Amino acid sequence: MPFDPQAYRPETALLTLGDGFYDAVQAADFPETRLRFRNDRAAAEIGIAGLTDAEWTRHFGRFDPLPGSLPQPLALRYHGHQFRQYNPDIGDGRGFTFAQARDTNGRLMDLGTKGSGQTPWSRFGDGRLTLKGGVREILAAEMLEALGVPTSRAFSLIETGEQLARNDEPSPTRSAVLVRLSHGHIRIGTFQRLAFERDEAGLRTLTRYVLANLYGESGDDPLRLLDLVIGRTATLAARYMAAGFVHGVLNSDNINVTGESFDYGPWRWTSSWDPAFTAAYFDHAGLYAFGRQPEAIHWDAMQLAVSLRPLVEAEPMIALLETFAQRYGEAIVAAFLWRLGRTPKGSGDDQALVQSVERALRDTATPIDRFFHDAFAQPLPDGYGAPWTEVRAALAAYPPRTARSAFWHGEPCSMLIDEVETIWSAIAQSDDWGPLHAKVAQVRAFGAALAG
Template identity: 75%
Template sequence: MPTDPQAYHPEARLLTLGDRFYDPVAAADFPETRLRFRNDRAAAQVGLASLDDGEWIAAFGRFDPLPGTLPQPLALRYHGHQFRSYNPDIGDGRGFTFAQLRDGRGRLMDLGTKGSGRTPWSRSGDGRLTLKGGVREILATEMLEALNVPTSRTLSIIETGEALERGDEPSPTRGAVMVRLNHSHVRIGTFQRLAYERDEESLRALVGYTLRNLYDEDSDDPVRLLDLVVGRTATLAARYMAAGFVHGVLNSDNINVTGESFDYGPWRFAPTWDPAFTAAYFDHQGLYAFGRQPEAIHWDVMQLAISLRQIAESDPLVEALDTFGDRYMAAVTEAILWRLGVVARDPTEDRALVQHVERALRTTGASIDRFYFDAFGGTLPDTYGKPWTEVRNALAPYAPRKDRSHPYWSGEPCSMLIDEVESIWSAIADRDDWSLLDAKVASIRAMGEALA
């Protein structure tokens, strides 16, 4: 299988952990493998963009092993709190990790799947993914990448020719298998499983693996790991808020230790700054509502701290955990200034500006995307009246970090609200028309160029 020798750097670091952490599995044998989406931009970063479509399907639809990396797929073991209830009976139930590669920055990256078949952790599930779920994952990851949110990237979607029965979609519905590119699939729940089983030896091994392979630190210090995870996850929470994004299922098995967002199910983008806005129809208590996401992620990181107490003293772990709030406040300030397209000035002034923006968005019910589009570069149009006076005054001394010369700024803001998501899917479901999806991905990437 041809790969780019300059960019293809295979690894198999997962194997150093041993079989206490995973189960070797085989991919499902799909009736069809019809390529629907290939992300050559992401593939180029790991030396895979040169694959032709047949080779691509062999790798990401049939899961022929990639040269020099894992010899077979591995379903990872983990536990997790799901809506604050502990579940010891989970793991990779419809996915696996089947390759590890270095990207252009030297980071260890996992190629993981969704919808690739049953594993020992599938329970009563069929191990499959709906095509609609795959399309929604493309839209989520492309949009978040453009909005500067650390996220997995959807590398491939292949339709499998299967008809699936689902309770939350009109059924039968079309099946697919997805491949994601992610910095890590080691989750907070991975640590929780080992703590639950009181396996201190494996806990220490996982700490060392994570620090060495995912943070490039020659250390086995659990406190150092927690401190790094607190920083990454505080940044993730902040960028969710700046993006107006609601993940929907911030369980501890859905938070990885590198602070990258991944595994998109009932996600939504909030049309307005409504702290109570929820994404999941089954989130009846609003546990993972838009405004509660920082709290939810902090709670998940607390579960990591509790797990690490088996191999570390409590006081330094608590000290590291207690920095989450301050780090989140600094990160959300930075994230909102980035989206406003202005250069930071002074921490006190910067925080005041962000508070004015959040208050005005909340009280006026203005469109989040429209506001950031109009205000990019630091100048608020006159159409924003009296409720925006404090924002306008606070913005006045700020210099733009980038001009508005990109063609994106001559059009309309790129949003990703639920009605458009459903329209894109309807065109595919009703007419097998992929043009709306293709056009949307192109417009999202244009926005990303304008913002970057």
């Protein structure tokens, strides 16, 4: 049976917002649909791993509605600050929310697209996605999931048979449609649009929707919402840093109010602890550089507070925003010690350890993945010299939370740009998908080992 009767729980919660929040759209009619990647691990979480490839392609390439879920695709409306410049002319321009369902933990999940065709918000874009962009999103999402970063998952990738012209890769290039599974697609920019339009009733409605459907809480208290979002986004920032990940475009329309990372365009992993490292070639000022990501995400959280201002006084929101630094500090301690295979003590020693690790990584340019691999659940090996003396002593005071023997036995598992380009080259030059699938399998094994 393609739909697991015990696990498939379709939803239509988005419709409760009303049609002022979205536009009903149609998917593009693609010349062909060639299934290239299906995430059965994620599909099992919403009870649809039993779909045949033909059924999968019909739903996620031709977008026949999933039974009991949304009757047609919905392009969400939102605004946002893009590199700190407010833009009221954006929205789902090459994607839409296709379906909703509850996962095995009861969370409301959205199936959203990228490259599914034009919408009223496409402006001058073609509504399409390059195949390389889809491959890169698979790799980013899989690696982030393995490293404990809250992230959307690349759910499906289908090649669509069109030739696209792009300025940032050799053209014409192959096209694809991506589906991602996310814990909601409500962005900070979704609230910004309502504030811009002075729609207080809409702000109340959206606040109630997010609290009820994405946080499992009743009411429409904007302070409670802001408190929850600050906590989740501070954790996201910390997990990015511990992972050595640079998102590249942390605009307010790219920040999900659940604190779940998504939308992987010019992402990169930095090989060493370089605060100035940027992922986007167009980020000339380094606004979203590796070391500035916590600042950028905090700034975006401030924009949510500004958007909620019609509903609540400023003073209590300011007090909540001022807790971001403390929450980030607590979250990065937890993230570092998790990658090190240690359990936090809950004392100042934890913060001192993290600071000493950051300092040694920065001063020695040691590869981040190499260090965390070598130090996981064991003493720092010989070969780490004098700059690591403080780290070595600090780690000795933390017993492992799991046996080193259960950890990843190969070389450090990384996702640096050279390997990404090699994987893509195999596809572009000889249509060889083996390296991509092999890397996904490796990353998943690494994630399982890291989780203990």
